[in-house]
Amino acid sequence: MTFILYNALVSVFLILYSPVHIIRLIMGSKYRESTLPRLGFQSYPKADKSKKTYLIHSVSVGETQVAGTLASEFKAEDPNCRIFVSTVTETGQAVASKLKDVDGHFYLPYDLWPLTNKIFKYIQPDAVIIVENDLWLNYLHGAKVRDIPCYQVNAKLSASSLRSYKKFAKFGQLLFEPMHHFFVQSETFRERFEEMGIAKDKLTVSGNIKLDSNPPFLSESELNDFKSSLGLQDTSLNHCLIYGSTHAGEEELALETHNKLKKNFPELQTIIVPRHPERFDKVCAMLEKSGAKFSRASQIRDDQAAEDILVIDMMGALMKAYQIGTIGIVCGSFTGKVGSHNFLEPSFYKKPFVFGPHTYSQPGFYQLCKQANAGLQCTMEELSEELDKLLRDPQKQLEIGESGYKIISAAKGAVHHTVEVIIKELEG
Structure with missing residues (x-):
């Protein structure tokens, strides 16, 4: 029932929001570049099951920089692996396009089952990694039904978000269900995730990995x-x-x-x-x-x-x-x-x-x-x-x-x- 209601609400939102999409395309707003891709009008990389494939999702600039750091570490461990990055914003895409250890990048479409399903159909990743907090129900369950493990890295949970999840406990439970492991920024966040009902063995305090990045050092x-x-x-x-x-x-x-x-x-x-x-x-x-x-x-x-x-x-x-x-x-x-x-x-x-x-x-x-x-x-x-x-x-x-x-x-x-x-x- 929750899935039906959620998809109905997302569909209604997109229908009501469609005039805005049209205006963006005509007027050339800052969101013009992302409008059609987020509606599903974009191509995806093809699967290559001979290589480990990681799908990393980030929102914008800061999270995409973290995705780049993760990509470099995965490549250091396995130079033959493939890494693809999805973002929500145009600035995130601009950063992703410059990441040397990323094999491809695209926009995450709106969270409708037919749109998110295409990602897994084409790429067939071995793991999905979410940077910080951009969790989407259909996207995560699309991975779950294919037995693709999902990980949340640099995870945090504010006090207000905790209250919201508790208020809509059923939705929160469904949202976190596909996650195999949470790498959280601090003990405070670990305690909040536990309060949400996440098992202790699924939680690791990794620290804030934004601080373990490799920013440019100029000679x-x-x-x-x-x-x-x-x-x-x-x-x-x-x-x-x-x-x-x-x-x-x-x-x-x-x-x-x-x-x-x-x-x-x-x-x-x-x-x-x-x-x-x-x-x-x-x-x-x-x-x-x-x-x-x-x-x-x-x-x-x-x-x-x-x-x-x-x-x-x-x-x-x-x-x-x-x-x-x-x-x-x-x-x-x-x-x-x-x-x-x-x-x-x-x-x-x-x-x-x-x-x-x-x-x-x-x-x-x-x-x-x-x-x-x-x-x-x-x-x-x-x-x-x-x-x-x-x-x-x-x-x-x-x-x-x-x-x-x-x-x-x-x-x-x-x-x-x-x-x-x-x-x-x-x-x-």
């Missing part, structure tokens, strides 16, 4: 080339602030903070990296309207010097930007609509990081930082004052950078352990 010459491509001179990077993954309202905060700090730090360089590419033009329009002098990275020409406010309007540059910065300000945390991103990203490079008061989307990261006294948390109103103090205190910068890096170091080995357990289970 000195590569760093110089990157800075040159952005129109940055070495002298302009003595006090360089990187606003990473900004959302609406946070670019205005960056501009306001820049204007306040510029009086005391004449060489201040502010670099803004918007989270979503469809907002690049909006951010630049806001800066232009404000009268601020700024540069767009995509428009920098040879030997051209960037203004002291620079918008990086290209994908895949954030981690490189953190390497050239003095301080990373991890955004999404200054707006209540997002709840932060991974505010430990600057720590891969031992860079000090600052984040805002809204961290509800990243409870695991917040707990790690709180326990290790890592990072600097402040409100929008406090940001300029806190950055002023931090820019004047190189020793404090070093301490924050080191404390964050210790958290990163402690997470090493999580990916290897996760992949090792999955391979052993598949081998029986």
